[in-house]
């Protein structure tokens with residue numbers, strides 16, 4: 111009996127040990143950390159996009175391509191040789207001055223009447239009385255010494271005298287080189303309607319064509335459209351325009367424009383001004399203030415006076431007022447394409463004692479040319495008959 115009990119206990123112990131042996135390993139397996147296997151695909155998923163981006167750079171392109179046409183800036187024509195390219199624009203002056211003079215000068219014998227005719231042609235072409243007398247005296251002297259002449263010889267002599275009257279040695283360069291940490295400042299003055307705003311825009315293009323960066327200051331606050339017009343010129347060539355409220359203080363706009371030019375590091379700031387004040391005191395106050403305020407940043411480098419060539423001698427009287435108010439360093443003679451009186455260039459320089467630096471020969475954006483006496487006279491006289 112005792113044997114049975116012992117056997118039963120042993121059997122029980124064996125069963126218990128066996129059961130524990132089976133259960134514990136299972137429990138241990140459950141305690142193991144989750145296998146890292148699922149993380150591997152996660153890492154791999156992140157890699158392919160990097161490679162894709164490298165291998166497929168085409169994706170962002172459509173955006174750039176879409177924006178491009180809106181941002182295309184105009185590339186102004188180079189300024190070198192512009193006057194030669196635009197010579198046909200002087201056709202009206204050419205026939206009035208060049209052909210008339212040449213036909214008289216090439217007559218066999220020049221009598222007093224012929225010389226008077228020559229004088230009249232020059233005066234009619236707005237050369238001015240003084241300059242005409244000088245030119246005629248010098249031509250008379252040459253003809254007397256040289257005697258018989260061919261048309262080509264006459265043309266050459268006339269050309270030389272006209273060039274001499276244009277004082278070819280005057281400095282006609284625009285002072286637009288930036289200073290240390292400060293842009294050059296170019297102020298444009300003149301009566302309204304002379305083509306001032308248009309000229310500012312064209313000058314900006316001339317400077318950009320010559321490799322300068324430009325900022326416009328729309329200090330003509332009397333005419334809202336002037337600021338708008340200038341901003342449009344700027345947008346076309348990538349130049350910023352600083353404007354003020356309509357009727358605001360022009361001096362403050364000019365000041366802000368130069369300040370902005372300093373901050374953004376542009377080479378040249380071109381300031382358009384208002385010229386509607388016809389009386390001298392008002393004009394003096396206005397322009398004098400603009401200049402004084404701008405000069406808080408540093409001296410104005412170039413003050414250009416815009417004159418309409420079609421207003422002839424009357425325009426010269428208005429111009430004189432400006433030269434008394436501000437220190438004009440150069441003249442821009444606009445609308446030479448619209449006059450038969452190209453001789454005005456000679457009169458302007460002689461009467462004002464200021465070099466003509468640029469001439470306007472049309473309404474197109476690049477119809478402004480650096481003035482070159484020899485090329486101008488060649489254009490005036492046209493081809494040898």
Ligand SMILES: Nc1nc2c(ncn2[C@@H]2O[C@H](COP(=O)(O)OP(=O)(O)OP(=O)(O)O)[C@@H](O)[C@H]2O)c(=O)[nH]1
Pocket residue numbers: 301302303304305306307308309330333336383384385444445446447448469470471472473477
């Ligand atoms: N034919 C010709 N027209 C020109 C020339 N320069 C300017 N103009 C025209 O002259 C007109 C007057 O030009 P604006 O620039 O508006 O005149 P403005 O002097 O600035 O006038 P405000 O802005 O009121 O001061 C415009 O129709 C220009 O296109 C030129 O050289 N030839």
